[in-house]
Each structure stands twice: as structure tokens, then as C-alpha cells.
Amino acid sequence: MARVAFLGLGVMGFPMAGHLAANGHEVTVWNRSAAKAEAWAAKHPGRVAPTAREAAEAAEFVMACVGNDDDLRQVCLSDDGAFAGMSSGSLFVDHTTVSAAVTRELSEHALASGIGFVDAPVSGGQAGAENGQLSVMCGGGAADYARAEPVIAAYAKICRLMGPSGAGQLTKMCNQIAIAGLVQGLSESLNFAERAGLSISDVVEVISQGAAGSWQMQNRHKTMEENRFNFGFAVDWMRKDLGICLSTAEENGASLPVTALVDQFYKEVQHMGGGRWDTSSLIARLRR
Template identity: 60%
Template structure:
């Protein structure tokens, strides 16, 4: 495998933009591509490096290529598409996909990379925009141990935890578990705050008390204030959560795993979309309950 000194980052959304920034600040030569070219130029003006018109051009000469885009189709477009990174990646380089995508896609990319003697790691992340900006993401990886150990020092530049969960697709499967758990937690928090409000309790005081006990969670700590204030123009969008839950539910049917709460919360998010909340944070499940009153 090649010594990593030049990296390419494909996708400069709310997550990718700060993640790529951490790499540049640590002295790695960073080549970027974004579908909206002006955003790539803005990134270069802020961080240095170079912007390129296609993923293929950005990946040329890179020792490590990192991707953070929207969904399976987006990943295919920037990897195996007509101007994808695999058309220019060289033997001994490694491809890391940070997109939350399907396990099938991870296996598909792993096979495509092996044909070109390119390493592959599926590496979805958790921690949201705040985690990306603060370099405190949790990264769940699937792939060969040697490839994982090779890219670990780079991934660690924007993470607080980087773990190899197994062979290719294990990272995506672990991210599914993450989203399944979050769905139930957010709905529980929304119902608890709604109940407190209806009971005439001081919601903030309630949270101050129960957060110190068994009910405490990341969602409670980081989302209760904006939920109480009925503010949702931030965070991880409902549209993206529904995409993720569809991946979870599809995989669950294949595994004969029963996910009744996840399926129900997915429908609750559909209700949020219907009232215009597709871009709201996932904590907007409370908005749905308030609207039902």
C-alpha cells in the first residue's frame, strides 16, 4: 500500500466539508470534488488544496480517496460512473466510503476495488455536523484489517472513535444498528417531553433531573433544548433519516429480523414530511405530537 500523503475528498456537504478541512489542516495534500463546483472553490479558498471538475480528476494521483455523498446511486456515480474515481485510482491506493449506504453496495464496491488492486473500507459515520466540525465522529468500518490499519491514522483526524467491525459491509450493518437505536430514542424523548408539557411540568427541570439517571442519552443531552423551543432548522434531516431507515428495514426483511418500533417511527417521520418538515432535524418528532393536539 502507498504511503498516504495525497488524499481526495469527494462530497463537500455538511459532513464532508469539515471532514476534508481536518485533513488539510494536518498537512495532507487535499484534492476535492463537489457536485456544486462553487462549494469546492469556496473550500479551497478556505483550506488550500485543489478543486477538480470530476471525481476521476480529483482521485488522480491520490493515495487515499474518501467519499461522503447522499445515497447508493450517488456513490455509484462518483465511483464506478463514467467519471468516477475508480477510473483513475492506482494499485495500492485505498477507497473509503463514509456515505450511509446499503450493505449490498459495500460488497459491490469491495469487489470492484479488488479487481483494480485497490483497497476498500466502508466507513459510515455517526455524530452529525457538530461531530464532523469538532473532529469527534464515530466511524464504523468494514474491510480487510490491513487496509483498515493503513487508513486509521487519517480517519482518526476527524474522529473520536474508529473501529473495524468485520469484513466489507460490516460498517454499514453497524450503522443500521445505530439508526435503529436512534429512531426509538428520539421517539421516546419526544413522547416524554410531550407528556411533561401536557402535565404542566417544567420541561427543562424534568430533563435536568432525569438526564442524570437511566433515561439519559446523547439525544436528550444535545436535542432537548431545541425540542422544547420548537426549533428544528438544524441537525440531521428527516429526509435523510427516512433514507437510512429504508435501508435498515430492507436489510431486516432479508435477515428475518423484526423491527416493529423502527417501522412505526419511519411512518411518524413520513407524517413530519407531510407537514413540511423534510429538512427539519430528526428531533422534530415532537412537532408531530404537538400538531396532533
């Protein structure tokens, strides 16, 4: 069992840190809002640190799951940040979805201090985090990954090293690109069924058994039908991720016309007041 610090206790980080504690690791948590860290400690064995730096002191592994590039830089590089508290030979594992550029930047900072660094964004949403069934896509050195993987296993369904530093983030971009087009197609299909006077449940029962079937269809069709959009990953965060995808595509020459279009559809959802709705809320703009 390892001494682990977990930084960031949002809808993903809170249960992920809980799985580490449940698996017997010695866990110290930190969150920008101290109340959330105290709530975690009331539910799980472990302690709360007042700063990221103090959480990271004496930790063998420091896991982070925060908001965006700037949040991650602050958590890593500020005077009270994790890197200031980590000792040589410890390992930083970043579960935040950020740009590959900031990943490589922070990896260089870490390595210069003798700290290992693995970028390890996750997919599976809030339910995956709560059930310990996340897909984890990693970038970094093979030796660092080999050390991190048994700890990550506390909340992973699959964990895979995809390549050098930044490769995990690039794989997560592939994930978000695929989801964006899929959810839009599902939204159009269900809205078409409604307007055609068909039963959505009956339609899904039939078409989900063929080539149209997907996780989104099985798990979200009912809530989409009922206009319930409080199931995890928010539109605001999806737009952040798609912005990273589109910016990276400008650099590598990839063509993402559907992703760019769906990004604008999510912008419309934001203007409807749905920034905190989950990503299946694309259907809401079709019902106006």
C-alpha cells in the same frame, strides 16, 4: 502525511475534508456543485478538481461522503468516477451511509482493479464532523483498515474495524435503529411534560441524571422545546437510512417493529414540510 481526495462536501464532508487539510494532508476536493468546492478551497489549503476522476488521480486515499446508493455508484463507476482515476495500491474509504449490498458490489469492483476498499460510515452529526469527534464504524480487510485508520483519525473520536466488507454499514444500521426509538421516546416524554404543565428544563435536569439520560436529551431538549429543528441530520436522510435498515431486516429476519413505526412518523413529518428538519422534529407531530 498523505495525498487525499475528498468527494462530497455536504454538511458532513465539508468539515471532514477541512480536518484532513488542517492535519497536514495534501487534499484535493470534488463536489457535484462546483461552488461548494470553491467555497471549501477559499477556507482551507487544498485544491479543487473538476471531476471525481481527476480528484482521485495521484491520490493515495480517496474518501467519499455522498447521498445514497445510486450517488455512490455514479461517483465510483462512471467514466468520470473515482475508480477510473485511482491507481493500483490506492485505497477508497466510503463514509456514505448506504446498503451493505452496494458496499460489497463496489468493493469487488475495487479489488478487481487492485484498489483497497473500506466502508466507513460515521455517526455524530454535523457537530461531530465540525468538532472532529465522529464515531467511525468500518468494514473491510485488516490491512486496508490499518492503512486508513491514521487518516480517518483526523475527524474521529473512535474508529473501529467491525468485520469484513459491509460490516461498517451494518453497524451504522444498528446506530440508526437505536436513535429512531430513542428520539421518539424523548419526544413523547417532553410532550407529556408540556401537557402536564411541567417545566421541560426542570424535568430534564432531574431525569437526565438517571437511567433516562442520553446524548439526545442533553443536546436537543432545549431546541425541541423551542421548535428549532435546524441542527444537522435531516429527516429525509433518516428515512433513507431507515429504509435500508428495514430492507436488510427483511433479508436477515430481524424484527424491527419500533423502527418501522418511527419511520412512518418521520413520513408524517415530511408531509408537514419537515423533510429538511433535523431528526429531533418528531416532537412536532405530537404538538399538532
